[in-house]
Amino acid sequence: MKITINGKELEIDECATLEEALQKAGVRPQGIATALNNKVIPAATRTKTVLKDGDTVTVITAFYGG
Numbered sequence: 001m002k003i004t005i006n007g008k009e010l011e012i013d014e015c016a017t018l019e020e021a022l023q024k025a026g027v028r029p030q031g032i033a034t035a036l037n038n039k040v041i042p043a044a045t046r047t048k049t050v051l052k053d054g055d056t057v058t059v060i061t062a063f064y065g066g
Contacts, residue, residue: 001053018049021057033060 003010005025012021018041022029034041035058041049051057 001051003051003053003055003057005057006059012051016051017047018051018057019046021051022046022059027059031062033062034058035060 001012001014001016003012003021005021005027008025010021010025012024016024018034018036019029022034029043029046034043034046036049036051037056038058
């Protein structure tokens, strides 16, 4: 099935979790926030959140500045 992560289409297995999709996309799970179809998904539930065909994932990376 196809999903979109930060505007890039990705082919993943049926019933893949958000955590699995992030791994396949090469996204490190530390220091990020995730949203699925514009709804924030806490880090603790990424391994339980099953994706569906056409879902859109937004990944926001924390950074420090000053």
